[in-house]
Amino acid sequence: MIVATAGHVDHGKTTLIKQITGIDTDTLEEEKKRGVSINLGYAFLHENSESIGFIDVPGHHRFINTMISGVSSIDMALVVVAASEGLKPQTIEHFEILRLLGIKKYAIILTHIDRVDISHRESIASQIQGLVGEETPVFPVNTKRGDGISQLKNYLLNEAMAQDSKSEQGHFRLSIDRKFLLNGIGLVTTGTVISGRISEGDSLILLPHRKDVRVRAIHAQNRKSSIGQIGERCALQISGIEKKDISRGDWLSACAQIPSTNRINTRLEISRHLNFTLKHLCPIKLFIGAKLISAKLYLLDRKKDGNFLKAATSVFAQIIIDGQISCCSGDRFIIRDDSELVTLGGGSVIDPFAEYSPKFDDDDRNYLLALEMPTILQKLERLVVDQKCLVNLSEFEVAQNLREQDLDDLLGVKSMQDKATTFQNGNQTYILSKERWKISQQSVLVFLRKWHENNPSLSGLEMDQILAEASPIIDEVIFPNLIQDLIDTGSLSHRDGKFSIKGIEPVVPAVDLVNWEMIKEAIARYHQQIPTLANIKDELSLDSSVLQRALKIAVKDRQAFMIGESRFLLPDTLSFFAEKIKTFSREKSSFSVVEVKNLLSLGRNSCIDLLEYFDLIGFTKRFGAERIIIDEQAIKNILKKSN
Numbered sequence: 266m267i268v269a270t271a272g273h274v275d276h277g278k279t280t281l282i283k284q285i286t287g288i289d290t291d292t293l294e295e296e297k298k299r300g301v302s303i304n305l306g307y308a309f310l311h312e313n314s315e316s317i318g319f320i321d322v323p324g325h326h327r328f329i330n331t332m333i334s335g336v337s338s339i340d341m342a343l344v345v346v347a348a349s350e351g352l353k354p355q356t357i358e359h360f361e362i363l364r365l366l367g368i369k370k371y372a373i374i375l376t377h378i379d380r381v382d383i384s385h386r387e388s389i390a391s392q393i394q395g396l397v398g399e400e401t402p403v404f405p406v407n408t409k410r411g412d413g414i415s416q417l418k419n420y421l422l423n424e425a426m427a428q429d430s431k432s433e434q435g436h437f438r439l440s441i442d443r444k445f446l447l448n449g450i451g452l453v454t455t456g457t458v459i460s461g462r463i464s465e466g467d468s469l470i471l472l473p474h475r476k477d478v479r480v481r482a483i484h485a486q487n488r489k490s491s492i493g494q495i496g497e498r499c500a501l502q503i504s505g506i507e508k509k510d511i512s513r514g515d516w517l518s519a520c521a522q523i524p525s526t527n528r529i530n531t532r533l534e535i536s537r538h539l540n541f542t543l544k545h546l547c548p549i550k551l552f553i554g555a556k557l558i559s560a561k562l563y564l565l566d567r568k569k570d571g572n573f574l575k576a577a578t579s580v581f582a583q584i585i586i587d588g589q590i591s592c593c594s595g596d597r598f599i600i601r602d603d604s605e606l607v608t609l610g611g612g613s614v615i616d617p618f619a620e621y622s623p624k625f626d627d628d629d630r631n632y633l634l635a636l637e638m639p640t641i642l643q644k645l646e647r648l649v650v651d652q653k654c655l656v657n658l659s660e661f662e663v664a665q666n667l668r669e670q671d672l673d674d675l676l677g678v679k680s681m682q683d684k685a686t687t688f689q690n691g692n693q694t695y696i697l698s699k700e701r702w703k704i705s706q707q708s709v710l711v712f713l714r715k716w717h718e719n720n721p722s723l724s725g726l727e728m729d730q731i732l733a734e735a736s737p738i739i740d741e742v743i744f745p746n747l748i749q750d751l752i753d754t755g756s757l758s759h760r761d762g763k764f765s766i767k768g769i770e771p772v773v774p775a776v777d778l779v780n781w782e783m784i785k786e787a788i789a790r791y792h793q794q795i796p797t798l799a800n801i802k803d804e805l806s807l808d809s810s811v812l813q814r815a816l817k818i819a820v821k822d823r824q825a826f827m828i829g830e831s832r833f834l835l836p837d838t839l840s841f842f843a844e845k846i847k848t849f850s851r852e853k854s855s856f857s858v859v860e861v862k863n864l865l866s867l868g869r870n871s872c873i874d875l876l877e878y879f880d881l882i883g884f885t886k887r888f889g890a891e892r893i894i895i896d897e898q899a900i901k902n903i904l905k906k907s908n
Contacts, residue, residue, distance in 0.1 A: 266425040271359035272345035277376035309487040349380040365611025436520040437461035440554030462494035472591035473525035514556025525589035530616035533582040559587040725765030829874030
């Protein structure tokens with residue numbers, strides 16, 4: 266269990282921890298001279314197999330930023346108030362920060378009780394409970410003589426014993442609050458483990474710099490250990506990096522996939538004690554983990570909430586960061602004004618990899634509401650099952666700091682197995698409700714049936730043609746898997762690169778078959794030449810529209826090939842030309858238009874159209890005025906599709 270102190274300067278926080286643990290957390294000479302804590306102090310109590318880590322945070326208002334980094338990952342707070350002075354503005358601000366960071370468990374410690382009578386002490390205790398909570402236990406102590414310390418110590422040990430075990434779900438994460446070099450040891454970093462566990466010898470990533478480090482030794486709760494785990498104060502001896510390359514607030518993470526970010530979508534609560542309003546795009550300071558960084562406050566729901574926020578308001582907000590940070594969903598934060606004098610509010614990260622959102626609509630709002638659900642399973646169920654969203658599981662896994670096994674466990678839950686389906690697209694995994702999957706498939710089948718009715722003589726459509734029609738209702742990411750599933754289940758046929766309803770064959774009207782035979786004979790009469798549309802029309806007594814329709818069908822079915830804008834070839838002639846060029850290329854590896862023109866006895870324009878077609882299908886490639894053959898199989902492949 267990790268416990269932090271909070272309260273006004275000189276109310277006895279450091280002395281209290283020394284009485285409980287025997288450790289003086291004022292380690293700096295300046296602190297001892299002035300009697301004021303500047304840096305975070307750490308002490309540990311090991312008793313009856315329980316281990317409690319204490320963070321002594323500075324009370325002076327000039328050091329409140331250090332205090333924020335100290336309490337961002339604690340289990341319990343001791344609100345320390347001198348009975349002789351009562352609540353001070355700084356005490357109230359400390360408690361507000363704790364509340365905004367989501368700390369739920371408190372104990373009130375009344376110090377300097379020897380300076381007041383019992384009735385005054387009870388009055389002060391009641392005053393503090395009015396702030397912290399009426400049921401909060403109160404412990405009067407004399408930090409000089411030790412009165413009341415044993416009762417407080419027993420209470421804390423019992424709380425540690427009763428505390429639920431923390432889930433080891435998620436990758437190891439630790440926000441660095443200190444770094445130093447030890448003679449004979451090397452580089453050491455410290456912080457509280459936010460999630461997961463680490464062992465000696467493990468590799469970690471320093472974020473957001475994405476540098477690899479190795480853990481050589483671990484001290485957990487001030488004791489040498491082979492592991493460090495969630496909820497423990499840890500000192501990690503690391504190698505592979507220099508001290509100068511580490512900044513306060515950087516993260517050590519076991520997940521290499523976490524990207525850096527400069528926009529986060531959040532649930533923001535404005536401080537109850539703020540006496541002015543916050544404006545859209547106002548500059549702020551963001552405290553997250555042990556990091557302090559400049560940012561701007563972007564109000565997402567301005568249509569509903571307006572451009573100004575007042576005290577105690579709770580809204581969705583985007584924080585635009587001046588730089589790059591690393592964070593995950595659920596991380597808590599505090600924001601202060603740009604001069605770092607006033608606590609403005611705090612909250613939790615909902616989407617750590619947000620994008621610019623000029624239009625925040627109901628879908629966006631519902632998406633963030635889903636991500637606010639208490640458990641990761643509930644988030645996924647709300648998104649996939651209830652809202653019918655397509656979810657990129659690869660991104661979701663990183664945003665929620667899930668290990669592969671954690672994600673597998675979620676997907677193995679009966680509600681997800683019964684109501685959702687997963688699929689791959691490239692190197693990404695997606696999940697979609699089975700209901701939306703079936704609706705999407707039905708929309709494809711309905712569209713194709715209608716298309717067949719309107720185009721009975723055509724064999725089918727290519728995938729991009731179907732997608733162009735279906736894209737308003739079907740996400741492009743889903744499409745390849747959706748089509749493949751329809752083929753696998755026997756609903757669709759796939760032939761020659763075209764998709765059609767299973768069992769529906771093209772029906773060519775008898776008149777078109779007769780016309781095509783006439784056209785085919787006319788083209789063949791040109792022997793090894795390439796006739797134009799006008800040449801063919803002159804040979805026949807067919808109406809232009811009939812001729813063009815028949816040629817269009819023939820080209821679609823690869824019974825003829827259109828060369829250039831208006832020339833046509835039969836498969837045999839195309840193959841004849843290709844074979845002659847291949848034979849010629851064995852004598853001369855590259856060739857010009859003139860050489861091919863003379864070889865094939867073609868006109869210049871016909872030859873240029875033919876060679877450009879060969880370039881298009883990948884048979885040849887042009888380099889300046891010359892061409893070479895790059896794929897001898899290209900002609901065979903295209904002719905194979907015409908059989």
